[in-house]
Amino acid sequence: MPRRLRSVDLDFVESAPLRLVFAAEMSAPPELVYRALADDVAGWPSWFTSVTAARPTDNGAGREVRLKGGTVFRETIVAAAPCEQYAYRVDESNAPGLLALLEDWRLTPAGTGTRVQWTFAADGAAPFRFALRLGRSGMGRAFRDAVRNLDGRLAGSAA
Template sequence: MPRWFALEAADADFLESAPHVFRYEKHYDAAPAQVWESLQSDASLSEWGPTVTSLTWTSPRPFGVGTTRTVALGPAQVHERFFRWDEGSGYSFYVYEANAPLFRRFAEDYRVEPDGTGTKFTWLVAIEPVGAMRLPFTVLAPIVKAGFGRMASDGQKHFAAR
């Protein structure tokens, strides 16, 4: 059983004020309702590609503010709690525990909007590393940003193949 490290809670303000904010915008060849359905499905992001290796909702449906889930990206695991849930158009959450002591605060925001015959998917990742990781994270931020960007690109491939 992994050891868990507590993170500080985050909110909508943190999505703009975090020391590191990564923004991704992608066009998906699917209607917004299809993208939304995928985001809140049992498999969610884990069905988009290899980046998210597992995802388990730990709250009962219907989902909303306060919903929790566990997500794994290879050996990295996090517990997430949703602080915004706008049915059909997006949600935001923060990580409240992780199995590695890398972050002080970590939050994400997902938005789904009509874009012609498809969907505009906007994703924000907001990160504040723990003190000892500030400098290494600043140096590695471009690599970290590219790594997270794979998930948004995985979504493009996933919906293009449907």
């Protein structure tokens, strides 16, 4: 059963007890990447394989995301700057030990493509933080795979 998490603001991305930051470059331009992140929420499972389902909620002000393994996030969008930033906090989740979570996607032009930076800012019980630190390389791999998948998908849609 989902439980309520601590509500955090965008500044949590800098002050969170646990911050995992990953970056990669894509050939797709920032406007296409942003649209895939913010406007095509239901399309996330097609490129981010950890996501099994995603849908916008509250007339686009929130999202519900389901991950492999059964984790559910109910989120609120906290920043939506086209071609630059897309961030959301998790308001409710069934993830054990999670107390607060904010994910921040930053997009920067890189030649004709985009540099994508994903910050996973979290707080949780000590075992949760320990497990996330142990899983850092797996999360990094999942991020890099997702970016590569999204880049391929966007290249196919531009053709």
